[in-house]
Amino acid sequence: MASLGGGLDRGGERALVTRGVGLEAIAIEQGSALSKLPCWENVKLSGSMFTASRAILTILLVFLIILEFVPWTQTIQATGKVSAYTPYDRPQKIESRITGRVKAWHIYEGVQVKKGDLVGELEDYDPTYMAPEILPLFEQRKEALEKTRQAALGRADQLNRRIGEMRKLVQAAVPSAEARVVEADNRVREAQQKVEQLKIDVDTAQLNVDRHRQLVRDGLVSQRELELTIQTEIGTKAGLQAAQANLLAAEQARSALNFGRDQITADVNQKLIDAIASRDAAVAEAAKATEQLAEIEYKQQGVQQRIEAAKLYAPMDGTVVRMARVGINETVKQGDNLVTISPLASDPAIEMFADGLDAPLLKPGRKVKILFFGVPAIPLPAWPGLMAGTRSGVIKVVDQIDDGKGNFRFWVVPDPEDPQPWPDQSQVRQGTNVLGWVIMNRVPLWYELWRRFNFFPPDYSEREPSIFEMFAPRSAGQGIK
Known part of the structure; x- marks a missing residue:
């Protein structure tokens, strides 16, 4: 190895450390010698990896910026179909009200009909209504029963008059008989008084006879006076007997008059009772005839309704959109759908369904963005103002119960504040599928992702955000007032 004082080592290469005075003179070479170390080759990054790492960091930074600053409008997605809010403006089905066979068709699919137009005729299979002359027979029976009823009422009227006359007779005969009985009572009282008086006279005469006999024995009166007294007594007794x-x-x-009075009263009352019974019988006969007449009238109306039920009439102005595949003389059953008519003018509305999780946020008056199938549109529910081709609506009513599957139905009608009307019925017919987004609150994107990850419901907004507010995000806790 080269010494610290040398500039080159034994291999002739440049030394890593130059000789100097003290530690300050030591310097590390950063040149080509470093790149030739084996460990450096292992940790050195290639240019492509370095570029990729920078791109990933840039994308991550941009993603974080998007999460923080890009706004997102919360919505409730729902599906539905175009219909009519007024039940009368919805498609109406004409069903067979009887079981029979098709007699004639007077319309075809696509034709315009008016309310009350005859669209078809049926023939009844019920043997009760198949008689061709059944209505005239009912009329004949009604006429016969009406005559019977009128005759019974006539008899009842005559008997009523007779009863009135008999009551007048009773009122006249009974007082007369009562007067004769009263007169007889007076005669009886007079006779009783006379008898009582004569009894007193007899007693007085008897006392006179006894007194005169005593006086004769005493010699105070003559025998002649005694005889006269006895004669008076005998006359008085004879008068008493008379x-x-x-x-x-x-x-x-008096007893005879009382019996006669009772007999007259009984006879007159019996005749009166007989007359009343005859009148009641006539009234009962008239009532029975009236009941039979009402029954015949009921049956006749039933037959007329049955005959009328064999005719099919248009329930509204509209277009025939569907006819059953039933030809002439083919059998139809009661309740079979024969014709469907779509109204010409309707009150447009959309019948939509939303999940039960979102049901608490569905209230009348909330805004809804609508995408009609078949109408070009750009669905951007996160930014409602940019959803070109969609229409605006408001919730009209929300059902208070679910549909049995946990979904809740609500009706959407055109938004009166939206200048763009819904497509014409010729373009969007009843039954067309639609997608809808109920507009809620505007929040940052990160908050929306966090909400969906935790299955939280959306926040509610009182109005739809403007274009400027869409790109000026607010905090998650703030809503559009």
């Missing part, structure tokens, strides 16, 4: 006979006759007459 009065008692008159009383008995008066009582018998």
